[in-house]
Amino acid sequence: MFWMILFTVSGALALLMYGGSAIPFFLNVNKIGLLKNESENENEGTVPSERITVVVAARNEQKAIVRCVESLLAQTYPQLEVVVVDDRSHDDTPRLLEELERRHDRLRVLNVRELPAGWLGKSHALALGAAQTEGEWLLFTDADILFDPRAISEALGYVRRNRLDHLTLIPEFGGPKFVCKPYAAFIFQSAVAFGQLWKMKDPAAKQTLGVGAFNLIRREAYVGIGTHEAFKMHTTDDNELARQVQQKGLRQDVLFGRDRVTVWNWYETAGQLIRSMEKSVFRFSQAIIASLMCLLTMILPFVGVWTGPWWQRLLCGLAIAAIVSVQAVYSRRSGSGFWYGLLYPLVGALLIAGSIRGAAGAAIRGGVFWRGTRYERGEVTS
Numbered sequence: 001m002f003w004m005i006l007f008t009v010s011g012a013l014a015l016l017m018y019g020g021s022a023i024p025f026f027l028n029v030n031k032i033g034l035l036k037n038e039s040e041n042e043n044e045g046t047v048p049s050e051r052i053t054v055v056v057a058a059r060n061e062q063k064a065i066v067r068c069v070e071s072l073l074a075q076t077y078p079q080l081e082v083v084v085v086d087d088r089s090h091d092d093t094p095r096l097l098e099e100l101e102r103r104h105d106r107l108r109v110l111n112v113r114e115l116p117a118g119w120l121g122k123s124h125a126l127a128l129g130a131a132q133t134e135g136e137w138l139l140f141t142d143a144d145i146l147f148d149p150r151a152i153s154e155a156l157g158y159v160r161r162n163r164l165d166h167l168t169l170i171p172e173f174g175g176p177k178f179v180c181k182p183y184a185a186f187i188f189q190s191a192v193a194f195g196q197l198w199k200m201k202d203p204a205a206k207q208t209l210g211v212g213a214f215n216l217i218r219r220e221a222y223v224g225i226g227t228h229e230a231f232k233m234h235t236t237d238d239n240e241l242a243r244q245v246q247q248k249g250l251r252q253d254v255l256f257g258r259d260r261v262t263v264w265n266w267y268e269t270a271g272q273l274i275r276s277m278e279k280s281v282f283r284f285s286q287a288i289i290a291s292l293m294c295l296l297t298m299i300l301p302f303v304g305v306w307t308g309p310w311w312q313r314l315l316c317g318l319a320i321a322a323i324v325s326v327q328a329v330y331s332r333r334s335g336s337g338f339w340y341g342l343l344y345p346l347v348g349a350l351l352i353a354g355s356i357r358g359a360a361g362a363a364i365r366g367g368v369f370w371r372g373t374r375y376e377r378g379e380v381t382s
Contacts, residue, residue, distance in 0.1 A: 004312055005197065007304030011315030014297040021193045022301035025326055029333060031198040035169060035255045038285040039154035051079045052152060053135030057125035058084055059371050061143035062092040064264060066100065071146045073104050076381060077153040083133055084143075085110045085125035088372075108133075120380070121373055123237045127228035130219075140215040140238070144264050148235055151260040155216055158255070162201075165221035165250040169214035169257030172335045175265035177274060182343040183350060184266060185327065185336040193326055201253040203246075209254050210242030214261050217241070221250050234381045235370070258335040270350060277354025277369045278361060282380065287359035291352045298348030 054072050058065055065084070070080045086109060097109045110128060115121055127141050137156065159167050170192070173184045190199060191209055199205040215238055225244035229249055234240040245252050267273040281287050297319075305316035320341075327341030363366050368375045 004308050007308055008312045008315060009196065010296040010300035011304055011312060011317075014319035015315055015322060017297055018195075018319060018326055019255070022326050023321050024196065025193040026329060028196070028198040029329060032170075032192065032333065034333065035151070035154055035158065035257050035260050036366050038158050038255060039150070049079065050137065050156070051135040052077065052137040052139060052156065053130070053133040054080065054082045054139045054141060055126050055129035055133070056084045056141055056143050057087055057122045057129070057351065058089065058093055058097070058143040059087040059121060059125075060089045060093060061090045061103075062089075062096060064144040065093055066096055067264065068141075068143050068145055068147075069097075069100050069104075069107060072141075072152075072295050073106060074149050075147065075152045076149050077156060077305065079148075080152065081106050081108065081135065081283055083108045083110060083129040085112060085129045087112045087121045087125040088115065090372075105304045116334070118379070119232045119235070120235065120375065121371060123228045123232045123234070125233070128238070130222065130227065136215050136219055138219055140212070140217070142212045142242070142263075144266065145213050146174070146262045146264050148260045151257070153261065155214075158253075159216065159218075160208075161336055162253060163251060164253055165218045166210075166242060166245045166252035167216045168209055168211045168238075168252070168254050169261050170209075170211060170254065170334060171213040171256045171261040171263045173266060174262040177265045177268040179268070179270050180263075180266040181336060182340040183273060183347050184263070185330065185334065185340045186344065186347045188334065189327055189330040189336075192330065197254050198246065203249050203251055208239075208242045208246040208252065210238040210240070212238040213263055214257060217245070221245060221248075224248060224250070231381075233375070233379050235368075256333045256335075258333070260275040273350055274351065274357055277351070278358040278368065279380075281355040281358040282362035282368045283365070287355040290355040294348035294351045294355075298344040298351075302345045322345045 069082060069084060084097055086097055101107050101109045112125060115124060116147055130138055153274040155167055170188050174179045195207055197209055199207045225248055225295055230244060231237060231240040265278060281290060300315040301319040305313050305320060324341035331338040368380050
């Protein structure tokens, strides 16, 4: 009786969540454009005198940094400079950046030797890079991103035609490592469907999104929201930047960046993915809520569909159908696998493991550890 009730509740809850969001998602997802389809021609809408500064925060990025920087320096937009802030790396990143800087005039490397008190490392690095440059536009990005040569020119054309202050892109996830791809699809599909991000271009709407792979913002707007200093201890700095833009009533939008912006091997192993949860889930209250939701809506329906009375199997089956359908439609815009919805139990298990590990680790060690730096748990906001 207990298991029948549990599976029935999980099926009903999952159906309510995914089925309830499916219809508005199906009707409106095409309102979120593809960057490569939104550009009219390569430099249309851009003013060559407008300078863009790309700021990359890098900490121990020896596997990806050369590929990322070279893709940025290959951009077709002429008025562009690239600033990489090496945030206390102790691998081969400093040497690789030094070699790149010698070869490329448009590249500038800044080095952080010591993190000031009251700052998260990445936010401090991005703020430093922005403060020491003068581009009218700022593009904040990560060190594991690959850019198509047309990406920045097309994005600048789009923001000018639509008079935007901020544009973010949902990236494609590439590379030979598979483990991160269904996880990333779940994260962004959930953001789009549950967050109804097609409303984001309305300045009066509450919907907002910022993605670390591509946060393009007008410098005037960036200064107006208080720069990264306004959220310097916020672990999801990318999304917090967008939230601050939304609160100021500025104009922003989101596009799919498929074929233009690619995250390369985001996480190479399941262990890396699980450890990545440390910066987002570091309290047991967060871990309990996250784990229960993953168990009830991502794992149990895939079990309950095989056993129990017919109404239980029907509810679970309809919930799975909604999950798979939403993911399949999302994949057409994002470039992810249409069948990734079938992997929700695996993704849910990874999220549960990461949530519990993050909360337990913070409690045992008395603080939040992220990329080799310890932060007091009471100082950090997720």
